[in-house]
Amino acid sequence: MSVPMIRLSNARKVYRLRRRMFAPTEELVALNNLSLDVAEGQTLGLVGESGCGKSTAVSVMLGLLRPDAGDVEIAGKKIGEMAVADRVRLIQPVFQNPNASLNPVKRIRSLIAQPLRLHGGEDEKRNVSHMMDLVGLPTRLADAHPAELSGGQRQRAAIARALILNPKVLICDEPTSALDVSVQAQIINLLLSLKKELGLTMVFVSHDLGVVEHLADRVAVMYLGEKIEEATTDTLFEAAQHPYTLALLAASLLPDPDIGLPKQTLGNAAADPFAVNKGCLFAPRCPIVQESCQHVAQSLRPVNDSLVRCDKA
Amino acid sequence: MTDATAETTRASIWRKMRSNTGVVIGGTLLAIIVAIAVFAPLLSPHDPIAQDLTRRLLPPFWHDRSVPEHLLGTDHLGRDYLSRLLYGARVSLGVGLGVTFVSGVIGITLGLLAGYFGGRIDMVISFAITTRLSLPIVLVALAAVALGGASLVTLICVLGLLLWDRFAVVSRAAAQGLRHQEFIMGLHAIGAGLPRILFLEILPNMRATILVVVSLEVANVILLESALSFLGLGVRPPTPSWGLMISEGRDNILFDPWLIALPGTAICLLVLAVNLFGDGLRDIMGPAKR
Numbered sequence: 001m002s003v004p005m006i007r008l009s010n011a012r013k014v015y016r017l018r019r020r021m022f023a024p025t026e027e028l029v030a031l032n033n034l035s036l037d038v039a040e041g042q043t044l045g046l047v048g049e050s051g052c053g054k055s056t057a058v059s060v061m062l063g064l065l066r067p068d069a070g071d072v073e074i075a076g077k078k079i080g081e082m083a084v085a086d087r088v089r090l091i092q093p094v095f096q097n098p099n100a101s102l103n104p105v106k107r108i109r110s111l112i113a114q115p116l117r118l119h120g121g122e123d124e125k126r127n128v129s130h131m132m133d134l135v136g137l138p139t140r141l142a143d144a145h146p147a148e149l150s151g152g153q154r155q156r157a158a159i160a161r162a163l164i165l166n167p168k169v170l171i172c173d174e175p176t177s178a179l180d181v182s183v184q185a186q187i188i189n190l191l192l193s194l195k196k197e198l199g200l201t202m203v204f205v206s207h208d209l210g211v212v213e214h215l216a217d218r219v220a221v222m223y224l225g226e227k228i229e230e231a232t233t234d235t236l237f238e239a240a241q242h243p244y245t246l247a248l249l250a251a252s253l254l255p256d257p258d259i260g261l262p263k264q265t266l267g268n269a270a271a272d273p274f275a276v277n278k279g280c281l282f283a284p285r286c287p288i289v290q291e292s293c294q295h296v297a298q299s300l301r302p303v304n305d306s307l308v309r310c311d312k313a
Numbered sequence: 314m315t316d317a318t319a320e321t322t323r324a325s326i327w328r329k330m331r332s333n334t335g336v337v338i339g340g341t342l343l344a345i346i347v348a349i350a351v352f353a354p355l356l357s358p359h360d361p362i363a364q365d366l367t368r369r370l371l372p373p374f375w376h377d378r379s380v381p382e383h384l385l386g387t388d389h390l391g392r393d394y395l396s397r398l399l400y401g402a403r404v405s406l407g408v409g410l411g412v413t414f415v416s417g418v419i420g421i422t423l424g425l426l427a428g429y430f431g432g433r434i435d436m437v438i439s440f441a442i443t444t445r446l447s448l449p450i451v452l453v454a455l456a457a458v459a460l461g462g463a464s465l466v467t468l469i470c471v472l473g474l475l476l477w478d479r480f481a482v483v484s485r486a487a488a489q490g491l492r493h494q495e496f497i498m499g500l501h502a503i504g505a506g507l508p509r510i511l512f513l514e515i516l517p518n519m520r521a522t523i524l525v526v527v528s529l530e531v532a533n534v535i536l537l538e539s540a541l542s543f544l545g546l547g548v549r550p551p552t553p554s555w556g557l558m559i560s561e562g563r564d565n566i567l568f569d570p571w572l573i574a575l576p577g578t579a580i581c582l583l584v585l586a587v588n589l590f591g592d593g594l595r596d597i598m599g600p601a602k603r
Contacts, residue, residue, distance in 0.1 A: 064501050084504040093502045101495035105517040115503040161499075 003076040005169060005201040006038040006061060011070035013056050013225075030056040032225040033070065036203075038218075040168075043195065043202040045216030045233065047209060047248065053225040054205045058173045061203065063087050074169060085119055092162040096174040098154035102146040102161075109142040112160045119165060131160040134197075135190060152183035156190065163194065169201045176211055188214060209252045213237050221245045224281045231306035241308040243288050280310070288312055329597045336597065339589025346583055350402040358384070359393035361400040362551040366391050373571050385575060388558070389565060394572075397553035398579055404554040405583060408469060408538040408547075409531040415473025416530065420480025421523070425511045427481070428488025438481070445478045450537065451544070458546045468547050472534060479526050487519040521598045528591020532584040539580050555580050 013031040018024070030053045038044045046054055059065035060072055063079040072079045074090050082090075092115075095101035102111050110117075112131055113124050120127075129139050135156040146154055155175060162170060172191065176184040188211060195202055206212050212219055213233055220230040221242065229242040240246050272284075280286070283293040290312065298309045330336045349356060359382075371386040372379050373394070379386065385395040427438035450472075457471040488511075491497065500510050516523075539556030541547035548554040550561070555576040562572025 059498075062502050064498065088502070088504040091502075093499060095495040095499060097495055101499050103496045103514055103518070105520075114505075118503055118505060158499075165503075 002040070004037040004073075005040040005042075005075055006036065006044075006203065007071075007073040008034055008036040008057070008061065009071050009073075010035055011057075011060055011067040011072060013053075013060060013065065013067050029225045031060065031067065034222075034225065034227055035070075036220060036227070036230075038201055038203060040201050041195075041199055042217045043204055043215055045212035045219040046203060046205045046222060047207055047212055047219060048222035049207060049248075051224075052222045054222060055173060056225075057222070058093065058171055058203075058205055061171055062091060062093055088115065088119055088167075089165050090167055091169040091171065092165065092167040094155070094159055094162050094170060094172045094175045097178045098151060098158050099146070099178070101158050102154060104146055107143050107145060108137075108149070108157050111146070112142075112157060112164060115161060115165045127164060128160075131164050132157075134163070134194070135160045150183075151179050152186055155179060155183075155187050159187075159190065159194070163198070166198070167200075169203070170195075172202060172204045172206075174206050174208075175204075177206065177208060184211070191215065209237075209249060221248065226281060226309060227300070227307075228282065228309040229306055230300075235305045239304065239306070241303045241306050242282075242310050243286050243312075244282050247287070282310075326597065330593070333593045333597060335589040336593030339586045339591075339593060342582060342586035343590050346402050346586065347406065349399050350406045353399045353403055357393070357396035357399050358382070359396045361392060361396040361553045364390045364392055370565065370569055370572075372569065373575070386569075386571065388561060388572060392551075394558075394575060397558060398555070398575060400553040401555040401558060401576065401579065402583070404465070404548055404552065405535050405538060405580070408465065408472070409535045409587075411469040412472040412476060412534045412538075413527055413530045415469065416475075416477040417480050417523075417527065419473070420477030421484045421516065423477070424481035424484030424486075425488045425515060428485040428490075429492050429511060429515070431489070431492075435485075438485070442478050442481050445475065448475065450475050451541070451546075454541055455544075455546055458541075463546060463549045465548060465552075468538065468541065472537060476530060476534065476537075479530060480523070483522050483526050484516075484519060487522060488515055491515050491518060521595055524598065525591055525595045528587050528594070531591075532587045535580065535584055535587070 010033040011031050012029070012033050015028045015030055016025045017028060019026065032053075034053070034057060036044065036046075036057075046057060048054055056065065060067050061074075061079075063072070063082065066080060074082070074087070077086075079087060079091075106114075109128055113128050116124055116127060128142065132139050132142065137153060137156045137160060141149060141153065146157070149157065159175075170191075175191070176187050179187060191202070192215060194200060202215075204212060204215050216233050218230065219233050219236045220227050221236075221244065222228065223244050229236070229240065229245045231240075236245065237249070240249055279292075279294045279296050280298045283289050286293065293312070296311075298311060300307045300309045301311070302308075330340070365387070368380070368383070368387055369389055369391045371383050373385045374381075376386075383393050383395070385393075385398065388394055388397065423438050423441065427435040453475060454468075454471050458467060461467040461471075492515075496514070497510060500514060505514070538547055538554070539559065542554045542556030543560040545560070548557055550557060558576040559573050562569070562576075565572055
């Protein structure tokens with residue numbers, strides 16, 4: 001295999017914070033030696049519940065946050081050593097909330113053109129209308145403010161802005177979760193066709209498993225900053241191994257009202273990033289937990305076609 | 314296409330301005346006063362500092378003893394009161410705008426830095442704001458004028474260095490609210506530099522708020538200039554300033570009350586105009602209305 005387009009090797013990011021004034025600082029491990037490889041043209045789905053480090057992983061991949069340890073390489077070059085102009089032309093983000101990711105006082109034309117104005121110099125007008133065509137945005141909206149657009153149109157504008165410098169990598173941080181379901185499908189199909197047309201490598205962060213199944217080639221599941229399972233999309237959705245992945249899959253809603261609400265298997269408590277034990281991080285909530293899980297740290301091991309961080313699976 | 318749309322936006326703002334009573338009244342008044350200030354030499358019938366001791370304390374036109382040459386009478390040195398009032402608009406407006414500009418630049422820069430970075434920088438700047446709020450303006454101005462001598466430039470510098478707190482507080486709050494928005498992260502991702510993010514991206518988001526603060530500050534400064542001139546700390550005689558005119562008319566308040574009433578009314582009208590205009594503009598440009 002050639003050099004992967006995106007490679008995180010043992011990236012670690014720790015936040016030190018106080019929960020109360022004068023309380024001793026505590027460490028929150030947002031990324032715990034996360035390693036990811038995404039081959040060129042592939043899409044990696046990154047899933048996990050809120051607070052599991054997905055957004056930190058995004059910031060680290062974009063080069064906006066320097067990991068405490070480990071490396072991030074894009075196209076074989078370390079992102080920390082890359083010039084800003086090179087980085088910008090290589091990797092671009094699409095954010096969750098198109099209401100917040102576009103400056104409300106600017107016009108769509110200048111929002112889309114801004115990366116060009118900062119770095120390009122190519123024919124701006126032609127480029128902007130070309131990008132608007134590409135993402136299916138009527139050119140008459142070029143002089144509108146973001147507030148005058150619908151959520152889906154705003155997300156299209158955000159995608160156009162991200163793609164105007166022809167980056168090789170697109171990092172999508174939950175690009176559909178702020179949108180209506182009908183619009184979600186349009187944006188997903190747009191991303192799929194863009195990926196095919198432009199040969200994009202994508203990382204798709206989401207907690208909507210249905211979307212990930214539709215878009216991703218491989219899926220990595222995160223829990224409290226660790227990758228707990230990684231497999232191809234088909235393998236993961238047919239034969240998930242880790243109890244957390246199984247619980248996530250069981251919790252997703254299916255489009256059939258007769259099935260009713262999915263049964264909760266993990267209890268009502270969310271993951272507590274501070275209550276870190278020596279053993280498996282998932283042990284406090286695990287349905288198949290055993291005595292040894294409390295003490296023995298788990299490491300990733302291959303099970304069938306997957307990488308799984310659990311020795312009981 | 315750009316021009317057409319820009320024109321329609323401009324046209325709609327213009328339409329909204331004309332239907333807002335505050336903007337119409339305040340704006341008209343303000344425009345008249347600005348015109349007076351600009352064209353004072355053309356409008357004034359006399360030299361504002363030429364004395365004529367034989368014609369002291371002449372009353373204005375509605376009085377029996379009035380002289381047609383001096384429409385609004387003369388002061389205790391026989392200077393034409395109308396000319397002095399017209400020239401006085403220059404001082405009031407000049408000081409008001411000059412001070413607001415200086416304090417605005419200082420306050421907005423500090424506030425944006427504090428709000429955007431937070432942490433230690435915010436602590437230092439917030440402490441500076443608190444320190445500034447605890448300074449009595451008149452006393453500090455007194456000390457500064459005593460050291461630097463009373464002049465228009467000293468006055469503008471001193472007040473500009475003292476009155477930036479409101480700008481700082483407002484822009485700090487706005488920057489705090491915006492710094493975690495995704496578009497800021499997006500700007501980092503396209504490699505935008507700090508000055509661009511602060512002044513070209515965050516600042517335009519708070520122009521409505523800044524506009525209100527500007528109108529409050531201009532009004533405040535005009536009053537303050539009058540007060541300082543009245544105390545002898547501001548504009549030096551014989552430069553005509555409305556505050557100074559009130560101060561000079563003080564001795565004759567009993568028999569010639571117009572000496573105070575006229576410049577007082579002028580100050581009142583100008584402050585009213587600025588406030589009406591600023592309030593109206595805020596209503597029009599408020600983000601909720603767009």
